[in-house]
Amino acid sequence: EVQLVESGGGLVKPGGSLRVSCEASGFNSSDYSMNWVRQAPGKGLEWLSSISGSGIYKYYADSVKGRFTISRDNAKNSVFLQMSSLRAEDTAIYYCARAWGSAGYFDYWGRGALVTVSS
Amino acid sequence: DIVLTQSPATLSVSPGERATLSCRASQSVSRDVAWYQQKPGQAPRLLIYGASTRAPDISPRFSASGSGTEFTLTISSLQSEDFAVYYCQLYTNWPPRTFGQGTKLEIK
Numbered sequence: 001e002v003q004l005v006e007s008g009g010g011l012v013k014p015g016g017s018l019r020v021s022c023e024a025s026g027f028n029s030s031d032y033s034m035n036w037v038r039q040a041p042g043k044g045l046e047w048l049s050s051i052s053g054s055g056i057y058k059y060y061a062d063s064v065k066g067r068f069t070i071s072r073d074n075a076k077n078s079v080f081l082q083m084s085s086l087r088a089e090d091t092a093i094y095y096c097a098r099a100w101g102s103a104g105y106f107d108y109w110g111r112g113a114l115v116t117v118s119s
Numbered sequence: 120d121i122v123l124t125q126s127p128a129t130l131s132v133s134p135g136e137r138a139t140l141s142c143r144a145s146q147s148v149s150r151d152v153a154w155y156q157q158k159p160g161q162a163p164r165l166l167i168y169g170a171s172t173r174a175p176d177i178s179p180r181f182s183a184s185g186s187g188t189e190f191t192l193t194i195s196s197l198q199s200e201d202f203a204v205y206y207c208q209l210y211t212n213w214p215p216r217t218f219g220q221g222t223k224l225e226i227k
Contacts (some may be wrong), residue, residue: 044219045218045221047216047218050213050214050216059213059214061214061215062215095163099210100168104213105153105165105168106153106155106165106208108165109163111162
């Protein structure tokens with residue numbers, strides 16, 4: 001059974017940093033591009049970042065480029081999102097999602113990790 | 120960047136009736152559109168990919184069509200568990216991997 005489990009969410013002060021993690025099971029994660037999507041309270045879905053199966057290719061939304069860094073450790077079937085210079089508007093649930101093949105629709109999602117940026 | 124516009128923002132339909140949700144792209148995207156369902160407190164779930172192909176284990180009450188710039192998700196014979204927020208997504212021509220703003224399907 002495919003599972004994605006996020007961890008590392010929490011409360012952080014504006015300007016601070018936080019790393020959220022996503023542990024995959026039930027499949028070989030190195031075969032898939034992985035993604036981070038967030039959802040601010042009461043708002044829609046916002047794609048943030050993608051990383052190829054090898055970890056070589058990385059892509060970011062303009063809203064987080066230069067502040068967030070995606071990475072992965074295929075030996076641990078894990079993907080990470082390092083977030084820095086956090087702002088109140090980064091408060092959201094952060095979801096990890098698997099992209100199917102080269103097409104790229106998101107076939108599995110984790111339950112999300114809540115990140116709250118507040119003083 | 121291509122923009123996806125979903126309409127209506129909120130749709131009120133009675134159980135047992137049919138709901139039709141729309142997603143319009145700002146330029147042609149072939150058939151590279153997916154639809155997701157999100158219930159309160161849950162992660163999104165893939166319903167449709169390739170504009171019209173149901174994902175595994177998705178009820179046949181969910182159907183979708185479209186190509187180019189106009190896409191439609193239809194839910195027939197609405198059941199209580201279908202009332203949720205629905206998002207379309209363009210999954211090629213990225214980055215960014217664009218989502219529509221969502222349509223909330225509520226009980227009338």
